[in-house]
Amino acid sequence: SQQGEEDPQALSIQEGENATMNCSYKTSINNLQWYRQNSGRGLVHLILIRSNEREKHSGRLRVTLDTSKKSSSLLITASRAADTASYFCATRTGGFKTIFGAGTRLFVKA
Amino acid sequence: DVKVTQSSRYLVKRTGEKVFLECVQDMDHENMFWYRQDPGLGLRLIYFSYDVKMKEKGDIPEGYSVSREKKERFSLILESASTNQTSMYLCASSLFSSGVETQYFGPGTRLLVL
Numbered sequence: 001s002q003q004g005e006e007d008p009q010a011l012s013i014q015e016g017e018n019a020t021m022n023c024s025y026k027t028s029i030n031n032l033q034w035y036r037q038n039s040g041r042g043l044v045h046l047i048l049i050r051s052n053e054r055e056k057h058s059g060r061l062r063v064t065l066d067t068s069k070k071s072s073s074l075l076i077t078a079s080r081a082a083d084t085a086s087y088f089c090a091t092r093t094g095g096f097k098t099i100f101g102a103g104t105r106l107f108v109k110a
Numbered sequence: 111d112v113k114v115t116q117s118s119r120y121l122v123k124r125t126g127e128k129v130f131l132e133c134v135q136d137m138d139h140e141n142m143f144w145y146r147q148d149p150g151l152g153l154r155l156i157y158f159s160y161d162v163k164m165k166e167k168g169d170i171p172e173g174y175s176v177s178r179e180k181k182e183r184f185s186l187i188l189e190s191a192s193t194n195q196t197s198m199y200l201c202a203s204s205l206f207s208s209g210v211e212t213q214y215f216g217p218g219t220r221l222l223v224l
Contacts, residue, residue, distance in 0.1 A: 030209060030210075031209070031210055033212070035213075040198075040218065040220070041217050041218060042114070042200055042202075042215030042216050042217050042218050043153075043200070043202075043213070043215045044215070045212050045213065045214070048210060048212070050209075050210075088152065088153070090213075092211060097155060097158075097168070098204075098211060098213060100145075100152050100153040101152055102150060102151060102152035103152055
């Protein structure tokens with residue numbers, strides 16, 4: 001199975017609400033990244049958190065990392081209709097590959 | 111801004127045809143990747159390349175080959191297209207800096223094999 005597994009698979013919220021997505025992984029990592037994919041498009045890098053960091057902020061995004069639980073969460077505050085997209089976590093171990101999870105589909109209703 | 115372009119957004123081919131998907135990046139990145147994306151399966155790595163004329167198999171290389179003759183261009187080839195290769199194909203290039211690799215993706219090619 002994939003190194004990164006997102007949860008939930010799909011999420012539907014009202015505009016203005018916060019959206020939380022989780023990612024679990026299996027092996028030790030050097031860093032974890034979150035990407036966004038708008039429908040039918042390529043992925044866009046959002047934010048990176050290193051293995052020695054616990055929390056990172058970027059605008060309305062907040063990422064946490066718990067290496068003891070091998071999990072990360074992405075929080076989008078005050079969501080907007082434009083945040084509707086799929087969100088993927090990506091992990092990189094000591095090897096050469098970045099491994100993407102299956103993604104969480106977020107739908108923000110206006 | 112990094113720009114990764116793919117030759118086609120949509121492509122329809124017949125079973126048995128040879129299919130070429132082209133990817134070009136303009137940021138002098140060493141690394142380039144081809145993924146396929148299918149519902150519920152996320153991104154699966156087909157092939158990647160860390161240098162010109164160099165290629166490495168990813169997780170699902172069967173039925174595919176690649177070519178990297180120039181640093182900026184990475185081509186994916188379906189030697190004999192089959193219906194199970196109907197998918198979204200994503201190309202990416204990456205920069206590796208300070209222990210971090212960030213990938214930059216093209217818009218994708220949605221391939222339908224009839």
